[in-house]
Amino acid sequence: MEIPVETPAKKTKRLTSVVWNHFERVRKGEICYAVCVHCKKKLSGSSNSGTTHLRNHLLRCLKRSNYDVSQILAAKRKRKDTAVSLTNFTYDEVPRKDEIITPIAYRIDPEPRKEEPSQAVSLASAKFDQERSRLDLARMIMLHGYPLAMVEHVGFKIFAKNLQPLFDVASNSATELDCMTIYGKEKQKVYELVHNLHSRISLAIDMWFSSENARYMSLTAYYVDGDWKLQKKILNFITLDPSHTDDILSEVVIKCLTEWAVERKLFSMTFDDCFAYDDMVFRIKDWLSQNKPLLKNGELFDVRCAAQVLKSIVQDVMEALRDVTDKIRESIRHVRSSQTTLGKFNEFSQQIGISTDRHLVVDCPMQWNSTYLMLEAAVEYKGAFSLLQENDPSYMTALSETEWEWASAVTGYMKLFLEVTNVFVGCKYPTANMYFPELCDIHIQLIEWCKSPDDFLSSIAVKMKSKFDKYWKKCSLAVAIAAILDPRFKMKLVEYYYPQIYGSDAVGHIKEVSNGIRGLFSEYAVSSSSVDQDSALPDGSLPSTINGTRDRLRGFDKFLHETSISQSMISDLDKYLEEPVFPRNNDFNILNWWKVHTPRYPILSMMARDVLGLPVATLGRDLVFSNRGRVLDHHRSSLNPDTREALVCGQDWLRVESEENQVSLSHPAVSLFIEAK
Secondary structure (H helix, E strand, C coil): CCCCCCCCCHHHCCCCHHHHHHHEEECCCCCEEEEEECCCEECCCCCCCCCCCHHHHHHHHHCCCCCCCHHHHHHHHHCCCCCEECCCCCCCCCCCCCCCCCCEEEEECCCCCCCCCCCCCHHHHCCCHHHHHHHHHHHHHHCCCHHHHHCHHHHHHHHHCCCCCCCCCCCCHHHHHHHHHHHHHHHHHHHHHHHHCCEEEEEEEEEECCCCCCCCEEEEEECCCCCCEEEEEEEEEEECCCCCCHHHHHHHHHHHHHHHCCCCCCEEEEEECCCCCCCHHHHHHHHHHHHHHHHHHHHHHHHHHEEHHHHHHHHHHHHCCCHHHHHHHHHHHHHCHHHHHHHHHHHHHHHHCCCCCCCCCCCCEEEHHHHHHHHHHHHCCHHHHHHHHCCCCCCCCCHHHHHHHHHHHHHHHHHHHHHHHHHHHCCCCCCCHHHHHHHHHHEEEEEEEEEECCCCHHHHHHHHEEEEEEEHHHHHHHHHHHHHHHCCCCCHHHHHHHHHHHHHHHHHHHHHHHHHHHHHHHHHHHHHHHHHHHHHHHCCCCCCCCCCCCCCCCHHHHHHHHHHHHHHHHHHHHHHHCCCCCCCCCCCCCHHHHHHCCCCCCHHHHHHHHHHHHCCHHHHHHHHCCCCEEECCCHHHHHCHHHHHHHHHHHHHHHHHHHHCCCCCCCCCCCEEEECC
């Protein structure tokens, strides 16, 4: 029997569907076939069969790996057709016979909109890259803090498959390995960045916890880069063993410093607790001094978080006033318990002439700024509460006159702490110079509060000042030097505040600060001189003025070099201090000022860059008002330690990279911590 020869079918009408760009229509006898130009598979080409099955084949065609579904749309645009139908795709490889596939119509403009050259995309030339897409997914998970398990979620798989049918969604464990690969590459970038810095770095040590009472420790590097921008990067996120003591913690920190090889680049370390870690700090300082003497014999090395100190002081105040606060809280609940009671209370307020925009609200006890707002409003309605007590027998939580005085005084304390804390977390440029005047104001007020004739209030003030004094003893020199390096203040700010703090002893304390900044500057001058000499010749010697012969005055050249540098260094600092202060304004950017004036103060600017980058306060707004500490979310706390560190550090690094590349993100990155219940 003779087999009919396959011949191209005569097109009785124009094939308008874009799928025919991928099929050749042939006739075998009385039957028409559509032959895929990629895999040569035959499908029904009858005009009665439609094109839905052809589209479905294109989505599954393995030979079409170098093409994208977008080619169909691109070809359709070329034809300038007015509409195109794309079939819904499901996980069924072959549609069930009883399943009706409803096409979704997408309107295509006959003339494509003109785009900017930088935004134009050639869909026809796009190629799918499985490995790149897999790593993009891992980066997305790291950047936004999504759980690794999301790749196993059915909804995500459906979304990914409909978006790109060729993408093979990796398993949870495979995605974890991809994240570790990205972490390794990004870590190398950070390592090179840190070691290419011409400035020193300061490290912040923060403790974290989980709802399962696990403990973690993070090391974050703070520095001012070559463009005079304040930067920070998380270097390590360590899972601690429950048996870890201070001596073990010091070994953990030392191991991290050795791993990053930054022990000789350290300026300071900031710890999140003013009243712990002394033994750990001592061991770290001792280890560091074996390699290289610390600046100012380590006087500036041990810094404690100023925001954490204020938070701890406020917590003590709130605890001392707890009974009064509870009464105020219940009093407000009573007023708001019914419309009748609220109406009477408003009448009493009008009767005694209370005019305020504040409303009585019950606080969130876990947020001390919320409690402050509750107390502040309640104190203004004191007279109305007194009338309510006289006219409402059911009001059982009324405050005595003395308790109202306590509440009013403590509200004044908290107002100052709230204002200062807002400065700490709300400054556009959180450089170290901004803290000194705020801390001085608190110091002065604490001295005044301790003079209160009321035993209860004075006892609270004495306890607050005792805590503050411990912080001031450790950190006052560092924050004072940072303030002096602010051209708007210089030594004048120290000379203004210290008489108010120290009285007749102020002169001695001012002298200590002056000696401190001059001593630090001298160390930078010596170190700069060493660098200059080392760069002169490989062996660090000065060039001879007579080539090839013994120069009897070579020693004089060295002497002249050293004394000239010494004189210029001294004049560098003196010149800065003797010149008039820069006018104060709200838009002042101290880092830009030093960037511009670096040629004028070459050595002092080196010191300023390191001092201004010191992290005096490390708590963010989400923690500074909370009564809780840093609590890691359940997702990350359930991971193994290596993966946990990779995701936490990787998120920090990728977030900075995305900001530098000006990538607009529609949603902010998920926070690492949750509020403890």
